Structure formats: structure tokens, C-alpha cells
Amino acid sequence: MSAAQRDPLRAVFARHLPRLLLTVLLLWTTMLAGTALLGLSGGFLTAAALAGAAGLGSGFNFFSPSAGIRGLTMARIVSRYFEKLVGHDVTLRIARDARVWFFRRALPLAPARLGSTRTGELLARLLGDIAEVDGLFVRALGPLCALAALSLVAIGSAWLILPQAAALLAAMAVLVGVGVPWLGVRGRAGEERDRAAHRTQLRNLSFEGIEGAADLAALDALDHWQGRVEVAARQLRARDRRRRWRLLAGTTLHGVVTGGGLLGMLALALSSHEQGRVDAPMAAGLVFLTVAMIELWAGLGLAWQALQSGQVSVSRLQAIVDQPPMVSEAASPQPLPTAAEAVCWEGVSFAWKDGGRSVLDGVDLLLQPGRRIAIRGDSGSGKTTLSSLLLRLHDPTSGRVTHGGTDICHYAQDDWHRQLAWLPQHAPVFAGSVSDNLRLGDPHASDARLWAVLERVRLGDWARAVGGLQGWVGENGATLSAGQARRLALARALLREAPILILDEPTEGLDVDAAHALLADLSALLDGRSLLVITHDPLPAGVVDQVYRLQGGRLHAVEPG
Known part of the structure; x- marks a missing residue:
């Protein structure tokens, strides 16, 4: 059984099944009490009116x-x-667990699989679709189950009073509870998917417009982008309006059916009373029972629509998380060597598509323990692909990457990743404190160790100036210079104390002085670790032991510097 099969979305609901069942029971109790109250009140008032002052x-x-x-x-x-209390509590719990489930299932797909999905699309799934799913039971399945159970009780109660009334009530229940909603949702799954797609499109445009506001302003393209957002909003509004009209049509049909049924029940109750088959209070009770059920059945359209929307959202979430990962976990993982070992790319070739152009073509490379190697090349030459194979974000199309003679695909991924410290090209700096950002590298690092690594990357004075380890760091490093942000990310990578350090374009976005200052510090920071630098810029002398140029899918040794 695969990990995906062991971790389905329904397991999130199963975890809260007792609370969900309690919510349905409380909802059913509320409906039953309201229905019985209206029926009893109607019969009592009728009996009191007929009895008169003398009868009292x-x-x-x-x-x-x-x-x-x-x-x-x-x-x-x-x-x-208590139904509202328990219902809201379980909805919030499911919302929390559904988001955790989505992250747990989606994160192993990053960045390889999720890289082809727009950020706004992921946000739409995370926010909009999970919002539809977390209330699926409370807004749809729960009310439908409670109404079905209550309808059976109402029909049974009517049968004890007048079997013909029970038959009429059963016919109304089938028409109103199944027939009318079925006409409302029949063939509408495609429309719900289309509406969800347009909702996602609007979120995409809004998110990307906010993220790229500075660039859009510089290009004088804000008006054009806002026009696209307005078009997307109008398209979504049109679909929402169509959905409301569909609901209104269902409500109208519901009113016609229930109005006719109520008139039929009134006529049946009056004729039965005239024939002496039922007394006046019971006849009135039947009519008021019908009124109470009609009031409850009025929410069926919304419940069915919520059910359909929830099903569409479930399928959209599953479409993301059910993608197969780019690499598979070893069936019987081998233990990692305790001593530092060489990493070797042996005849490695890689293509993004089967039969497509090879980005790497028979690459051979040896990274000895403590050795420092740089890979240079033009943009798109495959430098980052070479490092992604070491990170095991992908597996080679042919050839293999080994560690101490063992193919790294035979190691457990968690064990292998603990051997690596990675500074990506666009290393994120998160909104939070200095220590929050650093402890992503080692959650258990002491304050003394954090200060030590800050001093080593020459950020000690800066950290003290911003308030120490609890000093605030703006989102995406907004409160830092580009050089400070890269040094903070480097400090985070160094905290891992992994034997292999991978730097992907470490000087990207830095001026020459900041870049050379960062690179000059590298050799003193490595502490005997192996280093793989991916760069398109020349490196100062002494930073690495060997430089290779990647061109045409092959490596060519060049002089350092």
C-alpha cells in the first residue's frame, strides 16, 4: 500500500467521527424538538379553541x-x-487537520512536481477548496442525514394518526428531498468545476499582481493588469449569478411542490375529520407537522449544492496531492556510512522528458571529502540540474550518483538529506525573528551557537543593531540588504553541520564587493566540508580547488579563477 493510500483525505474526517456524529445527533434533536413543538402547539391551540371557556x-x-x-x-x-458549539468546533478542527494533510501530502512533491503549479493556484486549493471541504459534513452531509432521519420519524408519526397523511408526507419528502435537488444539481458538476477554475484564476491574478506590483508599476502595466483582474472578477461574478439563479429556480420549484403538498394535507385533514377518522387536534397537528417539515426541507437545496461544491473541491485537492513524486523512497533503505565518503556522478544523463533533449549527457564528476568544486556555465546549461540530482529532487535518466560507492537512491531520503546543506539561488528569508530564520537550519541550536554562526558570517553587529536574536526580519528580507540576506541564509545552511554544502548562485543579486567578501569567507567557514558551488560568475582565486564548465551537457575542467 502506497503512502497516499495510507493517508487519504477521508482519514481527516474519520479522526473526528465522534464529534461529527454528535453534531448530527444534536442537529437532529433540534429539528425534532422544533417539529414536535409546532405540531403539539397547533394541536393544543386547536383543542383549546374548540373546547371554549366551559371546556377549560x-x-x-x-x-x-x-x-x-x-x-x-x-x-x-x-x-x-450545543449543536452550534460542537459543529463549529469540529469544523475548525477539520480545517486545521485538512491543511496539515494537504501540506504533508504536497510538500514531498516540491519543488519538482509543484514547480509547474502557479502559487496562486496552490493558494486557491489551500484556502478556497479546503474551506469548501472543511464544512462538507456540517453544511451538507450532516443536515442531509439529520433531515432524512427526521423525515422517517415524521412519516412514522403521521402513520400512527392517519396512514393516508403518512403517504402524502412520504411523497412530499421524496419530491422535495430528492427530486427537486436532483433537478437543481443534475449535470451541474461541470459548472461547479468551471466556477472553481475561474475562482482560482482570479486568485492567481490578484496574488501575482500584488507580488509583482513594483515591476508592473515600472513597466506602466498596472492598468492593463487591473483590467485583467476586473475581467476575471466579472467572469466569476457571472458564474456566481448563474449559480444563484439555479438555486432560486430550485427554491421556486420547492415552493410549488411544498405549497401543493400543504394544500393537499389540509384537504386530507379536513375530510378525515368530517368523516370521523381523526379528531380536530390531531388533524391540526398533521397540518402543523407538514408546515414544520416544509420549513426544514427549505434548506435542502443549499445542502445539496454544498455537497456538490465540496465534491468538486475534494477532487481538486486530490489532483494536486495524488501526483506521483519525481523520486521514490527506497524499499529497503541502506544505512549511511559513518565516515565522510566521496560523491561521484557516474555517466549521468538527464532529460526533462522521455525522448527529449538531454540536459546532461554522460557527466562524470568526483567530489572528494573536503574538496571544493565549482560548476560554471551559461544559464540553462544544466548546472542547477546537476545539483538537483545530488539533492535527489530528480533521478538520472541514465547513470547514477553514488556516495561511498552506493547509489544514493538506496538511502532513505531523510537520511540522505541530512548529509546536505543547501543554499538555493533564491534562498527565502521569512518574516519572523533572527532566531526563527536561523533555527530552520537546526531547531535545537542554542542561543550561543546562533550568535557564533552570526559572528562567523559577519552578521553579529547587524543582529545586535536590530535587537538581537529576537530582532524582526521582514518578509523576503525586506529589512536586510541583499548581502545580509545571503549571509543570513548561509548561516542557516552552516547550522546544519552537514558534510556536503551546496551553493547555487551564492552571489546572485550582489554587487561585486559584497560577492567577493562573501566568497572570501567561504574557505574559513567550511570546517572541512565538501563544497559544490553552482555559478555563472568567475570566482576569486583560492575559493575552490577545481572549476568545471558545463557546456553541451558535458563537463570540461578549467583553471580556477
């Missing part, structure tokens, strides 16, 4: 029905309160 003093049972009315009123209030 001679044999008319006033106290039992009134006590029942008060009891049902209190029961309805209490069950309604």
Missing part, C-alpha cells in the same frame, strides 16, 4: 400540553446551542 374548566387537559411545549422549547434551545 371541565376535563380539558391544559397542563400536560403546555408542559410539553415548555419542555420542547427548552430542549430546542439547548440542543441548538
